[in-house]
Amino acid sequence: MSTAVATAAAATRAVRLVYFAWVRERVGLPEETLDIPADLATVADLVRWLKARGENYEAAFANEAVVRAALDQVHAKPQSPLGAAREIAFFPPMTGG
Structure with a gap:
C-alpha cells in the first residue's frame, strides 16, 4: 500500500449507522456503513457531518x-x-406506556 493510500485509509474509519422510526424514514435507509472522518470526536460532530451529506440527512x-x-x-x-x-x-x- 502506498503512503498516500495508507494515509487516506487512516483518515477515515468504517462505522455502522442504524436509523429508527422517523429518523429512518427521513434518511431513507434503515442502516448503512460509512467511512467517517477519523477526526470526528463527538456524536454532535457526526450529526453535523451527516447533515452536510444531503437533504435527507x-x-x-x-x-x-x-x-x-x-x-x-x-x-x-x-x-x-x-x-x-x-x-x-x-x-x-x-x-413510556
Missing part, C-alpha cells in the same frame, strides 16, 4: 436536540465521544 437531523443516539447500544449524549464505537444508532425520543 438535513431533514432527519434538523432539530439536533431531539434525535437520540446510542454508541454500541449504550445511550449517548451529543457531547459524548465517539471513541472506537462500531455501531451508532439514531432514534427519536421514546415515550
Whole structure:
C-alpha cells in the first residue's frame, strides 16, 4: 500500500449507522456503513457531518436536540465521544406506556 493510500485509509474509519422510526424514514435507509472522518470526536460532530451529506440527512437531523443516539447500544449524549464505537444508532425520543 502506498503512503498516500495508507494515509487516506487512516483518515477515515468504517462505522455502522442504524436509523429508527422517523429518523429512518427521513434518511431513507434503515442502516448503512460509512467511512467517517477519523477526526470526528463527538456524536454532535457526526450529526453535523451527516447533515452536510444531503437533504435527507438535513431533514432527519434538523432539530439536533431531539434525535437520540446510542454508541454500541449504550445511550449517548451529543457531547459524548465517539471513541472506537462500531455501531451508532439514531432514534427519536421514546415515550413510556
